[in-house]
Amino acid sequence: MLQDIGSQIMEVYDYVMAGTDPRLKVxxxxxxxxxxxxxxxxxxxxxxxxxxxxxxxxxxxxxxxxxxxxxxxxxxxxxxxxxxxxxxxxxxxxxxxxxxxxxxxxxxxxxxxxxxxxxxxxxxxxxxxxxxxxxxxxxxxxxxxxxxxxxxxxxxxxxxxxxxxxxxxxxxxxxxxxxxxxxxxxxxxxxxxxxxxxxxxxxxxxxxxxxxxxxxxxxxxxxxxxxxxxxxxxxxxxxxxxxxxxxxxxxxxxxxxxxxxxxxxLPKLNSKQSHNGKTNGSTVASNGKHAENGTSNGTSHGTSNGVTHHENGSALIGKMKKA
Known part of the structure; x- marks a missing residue:
């Protein structure tokens, strides 16, 4: 039975291939x-x-x-x-x-x-x-x-x-x-x-x-x-x-x-990356990540909330110590 199925498949294959363009064989x-x-x-x-x-x-x-x-x-x-x-x-x-x-x-x-x-x-x-x-x-x-x-x-x-x-x-x-x-x-x-x-x-x-x-x-x-x-x-x-x-x-x-x-x-960047040129999207500063927005002209729009708050807090503590 398997031999019959195999021979039938080969007959179908030969029939299909017989219709192909002979100019392509080279x-x-x-x-x-x-x-x-x-x-x-x-x-x-x-x-x-x-x-x-x-x-x-x-x-x-x-x-x-x-x-x-x-x-x-x-x-x-x-x-x-x-x-x-x-x-x-x-x-x-x-x-x-x-x-x-x-x-x-x-x-x-x-x-x-x-x-x-x-x-x-x-x-x-x-x-x-x-x-x-x-x-x-x-x-x-x-x-x-x-x-x-x-x-x-x-x-x-x-x-x-x-x-x-x-x-x-x-x-x-x-x-x-x-x-x-x-x-x-x-x-x-x-x-x-x-x-x-x-x-x-x-x-x-x-x-x-x-x-x-x-x-x-x-x-x-x-x-x-x-x-x-x-x-x-x-x-x-x-x-x-x-x-x-x-x-x-x-x-x-x-x-x-x-x-x-x-x-x-839309492309996303982490908080430490800067981007150039014109990009689509909106600036979202959250959890250390932001998306590109408008034309950036070589500066990074949007920073990590954690990094920004840390830097502001450090500056404030430094001023208090000096005082």
Missing amino acids: YPMMQNPVYMSAILLSYLFFVLFAGPRLMANRKPFQLKEAMIIYNFSLVALSVFIVYEFLMSGWATTYTWRCDPCDYSDSPQGLRMVRVAWLFFFSKLIELMDTVFFVLRKKHGQITFLHIFHHSFMPWTWWWGVSYAPGGMGSFHAMVNSVVHVIMYFYYGLSAAGPRFQKFLWWKEYMTAIQLVQFVLVSLHVTQYYFMESCDYQVPLFIHLIWVYGTFFFVLFSNFWYQAYIKGKR
């Missing part, structure tokens, strides 16, 4: 989904189990130079991906409505295959985002939304690029790359140090940009449901992209509400 990790799945499982194992245990009794790594190089390298890669998507169809032959996938060996068709695979590969590179969080012990940044987004995107895009590298299903990849140009540029400046903090006043708009991304993606694929006919070859991807855009819009909207309406993710 690209790394595209022969089958095993390599991609192994990378993602290793990623989840590290960020959820092995990494935190490894760093439990260690000081966080700084990794400043590595993060600067990493972030600005992804900016350059994302710019190149956007350009290639435009030149492969979106700025040349596509109508921005019902655009079928080009399965030919034409120069433009092969160019779209290349950039589609490159976009998938960039999703694997971006797994380093979470690795940096673990090594720097930024546990507050490792949320369900972060891990789900980073693991779900490369897994689904492996199938997307395997079956339909191009056409209207690639619109969201191009838009996502535009967003990543902005996002990793912000991260690069942030990693560069305090002297660049004054240029990062637009942090909260990063989430707004991502929300706009999901709206654009959902609106673009929604056209499909109002067309009399559309010859896009894999309609299943249209439905999945619509669900993807809507689902992540809800998740990122909740993040926006928690972070900027309820203020749960």
Whole structure:
């Protein structure tokens, strides 16, 4: 019986793989989904189990130079991906409505295959985002939304690029790359140090940009449901992209509400730290901690009540002794 089940599974697997684009077979990790799945499982194992245990009794790594190089390298890669998507169809032959996938060996068709695979590969590179969080012990940044987004995107895009590298299903990849140009540029400046903090006043708009991304993606694929006919070859991807855009819009909207309406993710400093630049929040001096407020111009607003009272009391006692 087990042998029969195994043979049936292999038949389904062979049937599924028979539908993939043969032009992708020459690209790394595209022969089958095993390599991609192994990378993602290793990623989840590290960020959820092995990494935190490894760093439990260690000081966080700084990794400043590595993060600067990493972030600005992804900016350059994302710019190149956007350009290639435009030149492969979106700025040349596509109508921005019902655009079928080009399965030919034409120069433009092969160019779209290349950039589609490159976009998938960039999703694997971006797994380093979470690795940096673990090594720097930024546990507050490792949320369900972060891990789900980073693991779900490369897994689904492996199938997307395997079956339909191009056409209207690639619109969201191009838009996502535009967003990543902005996002990793912000991260690069942030990693560069305090002297660049004054240029990062637009942090909260990063989430707004991502929300706009999901709206654009959902609106673009929604056209499909109002067309009399559309010859896009894999309609299943249209439905999945619509669900993807809507689902992540809800998740990122909740993040926006928690972070900027309820203020749960606003940065906090202890009473001995000073801060520069423009920050959001309100100054709360209590129990030795305070949050950032307004523009600080290099001075620390708000001090610990305990420290302030101690200093005032010491000064008063000194004056009484002198008297």
